Amino acid sequence: MKALTYVLLVLLSGVMLFPFFYMFVTACKDEAQIARPELLPRQWHFENFLVAWRKEPFTRFLANSAGVSLVAVTLTLLLSSMAGFALSKYRFAGQRLIFFAILATLMVPRQVTMIPNFLTCSRLFLLDTYTGLVIPFLPLAFGIFLMRQFMGSVSNELIEAARIDGAGELRIFSQLMLPLCRPALAVLGIFTFMGSWNEFMWPLVILDSPAKYTLPIGLLRFSQQYDIQYNYLMAVSLLSIVPIAVLFLVFQRSFVEGITITGLKE
Amino acid sequence: MNPRLKTRIVPYAFLSPSVLLLGVFALYPIGFAFYMSFHRWRILGGADFIALRNYLRVLQSDEFRMALWNTFLYSIVTVPAGVVLALGSALLLNQPLRARGFFRGVIFFPVTIAMIVIALIWTWMFSENYGIVNHVLIALGIEPRSWLADRRTALPVIMMMSVWKGFGYGMVIYLAGLQTIPGRLYEAARVDGASPWQQFWKITLPLLNPTTLFVTVISFIGSFQVFDQVYVMTGGGPGYSTTVLVHYIYNVAYVRFQMGKACAAALVLFLIVLLFTALQIKFIRPQTEEPL
Numbered sequence: 001m002k003a004l005t006y007v008l009l010v011l012l013s014g015v016m017l018f019p020f021f022y023m024f025v026t027a028c029k030d031e032a033q034i035a036r037p038e039l040l041p042r043q044w045h046f047e048n049f050l051v052a053w054r055k056e057p058f059t060r061f062l063a064n065s066a067g068v069s070l071v072a073v074t075l076t077l078l079l080s081s082m083a084g085f086a087l088s089k090y091r092f093a094g095q096r097l098i099f100f101a102i103l104a105t106l107m108v109p110r111q112v113t114m115i116p117n118f119l120t121c122s123r124l125f126l127l128d129t130y131t132g133l134v135i136p137f138l139p140l141a142f143g144i145f146l147m148r149q150f151m152g153s154v155s156n157e158l159i160e161a162a163r164i165d166g167a168g169e170l171r172i173f174s175q176l177m178l179p180l181c182r183p184a185l186a187v188l189g190i191f192t193f194m195g196s197w198n199e200f201m202w203p204l205v206i207l208d209s210p211a212k213y214t215l216p217i218g219l220l221r222f223s224q225q226y227d228i229q230y231n232y233l234m235a236v237s238l239l240s241i242v243p244i245a246v247l248f249l250v251f252q253r254s255f256v257e258g259i260t261i262t263g264l265k266e
Numbered sequence: 267m268n269p270r271l272k273t274r275i276v277p278y279a280f281l282s283p284s285v286l287l288l289g290v291f292a293l294y295p296i297g298f299a300f301y302m303s304f305h306r307w308r309i310l311g312g313a314d315f316i317a318l319r320n321y322l323r324v325l326q327s328d329e330f331r332m333a334l335w336n337t338f339l340y341s342i343v344t345v346p347a348g349v350v351l352a353l354g355s356a357l358l359l360n361q362p363l364r365a366r367g368f369f370r371g372v373i374f375f376p377v378t379i380a381m382i383v384i385a386l387i388w389t390w391m392f393s394e395n396y397g398i399v400n401h402v403l404i405a406l407g408i409e410p411r412s413w414l415a416d417r418r419t420a421l422p423v424i425m426m427m428s429v430w431k432g433f434g435y436g437m438v439i440y441l442a443g444l445q446t447i448p449g450r451l452y453e454a455a456r457v458d459g460a461s462p463w464q465q466f467w468k469i470t471l472p473l474l475n476p477t478t479l480f481v482t483v484i485s486f487i488g489s490f491q492v493f494d495q496v497y498v499m500t501g502g503g504p505g506y507s508t509t510v511l512v513h514y515i516y517n518v519a520y521v522r523f524q525m526g527k528a529c530a531a532a533l534v535l536f537l538i539v540l541l542f543t544a545l546q547i548k549f550i551r552p553q554t555e556e557p558l
Contacts, residue, residue, distance in 0.1 A: 037401040086280035105292040116295035198380035
């Protein structure tokens with residue numbers, strides 16, 4: 001029984017890993033070898049990674065992706081934890097209304113809001129800008145929900161004690177709440193980064209100038225050239241997933257925790 | 267400032283940036299999408315009220331019906347396949363095993379990768395001339411195919427790829443769900459002489475019903491919003507054989523700039539998702555409330 005489990009798991013892992021392996025070996029072939037049926041290259045052309053990277057301004061795309069994702073993460077963490085703090089640790093008029101309005105936005109598919117947001121961005125001159133790329137689809141509703149849940153579990157006495165010691169509200173937030181919420185912030189940060197790094201449709205819709213392309217859009221345009229060479233395409237594709245792969249290897253636990261938290265919220 | 271007044275302002279101050287952004291980019295657009303869907307939107311500004319005509323045009327268009335049908339096919343295949351694979355792999359990986367973390371990580375890994383990258387790899391694997399799939403077929407003496415340019419195979423390839431990429435997500439949720447089943451239930455069942463097969467059908471599966479409901483609903487909502495892989499792998503073709511709802515909305519909105527009509531189509535999508543979600547919850551819920 002155990003042996004069968006292992007056999008199944010090894011087979012399954014093979015199926016899951018093979019496409020990535022195929023991507024790697026393709027990236028290391030030269031043009032003549034791509035067409036051949038052998039899986040492995042006769043000669044390994046590791047220089048392809050460099051050659052492919054230089055075919056388009058991929059360094060620029062990488063910088064765009066990194067910048068956009070980091071700003072998205074920073075804003076999401078800051079704004080969601082501020083709002084989560086207000087919703088979980090204060091009582092004020094309109095509290096329930098605001099919370100339910102935020103939750104309601106989670107129900108609506110983004111394709112619905114994307115069209116009005118496109119027009120809004122066009123009116124605010126945000127089409128084809130980094131600001132327009134980042135601001136409209138920050139995962140704030142999800143973030144606020146998560147932070148509100150997590151902050152709700154911080155004891156009120158702790159906050160009262162800090163107040164009696166003369167700490168201001170801003171100080172309580174930044175020096176008491178934020179450090180206590182590190183696990184939730186890690187989960188939210190990773191998810192925001194992943195979402196932003198992998199985002200496809202919104203940048204496709206609002207970006208025009210190649211100088212502003214993120215990696216996914218750069219990859220798309222590269223793949224749409226009529227004489228596209230798959231070794232180079234696979235090489236840059238592979239390079240584009242390195243940051244996420246590293247993040248995943250280091251923070252696998254947070255990835256899994258994040259899904260578990262969101263999955264069991266009912 | 268009066269300290270009482272000050273504390274009363276504090277929560278609003280903390281909330282204001284989020285409320286402002288969500289108001290402008292999440293709440294207002296929902297209302298505005300409804301408004302737009304009843305108007306013909308002119309490119310140079312201005313809108314004419316045309317009541318339900320956008321909706322009628324959408325529902326009567328062949329492209330929309332084809333897209334709806336394809337999306338439905340995509341859902342009906344990928345959702346159950348993904349749920350079964352997620353449950354199966356979670357059951358395998360819920361046992362004490364060597365390298366359990368590794369196996370879990372490998373299955374979950376594609377979930378974290380951008381769809382465009384996955385789509386490019388699979389396009390290459392199924393490429394007509396030099397892809398690995400056709401090479402294998404030729405080696406086996408089977409006629410190679412132009413997978414993504416063939417009406418009969420394009421959508422199935424996209425479905426297969428999407429299930430492969432996504433089922434690790436459900437697995438993680440199932441693994442968490444399995445943790446909540448108390449071990450004493452299995453002990454009691456063993457004492458009563460229940461086979462592993464019976465234990466699965468009588469204990470594991472019924473107690474996982476809330477998890478199954480959640481995974482099904484989430485996958486279903488996701489499947490109706492499928493876009494990236496279709497856009498990259500086939501562009502909706504050949505013909506309209508892989509055009510899906512969001513692809514249709516994309517074309518109407520950003521290629522033809524018929525914003526009102528696109529909003530109507532997007533709201534139809536919203537309605538379908540809402541309806542099916544409610545139905546699924548209604549049908550799966552009663553079983554979860556069965557007493558043990």
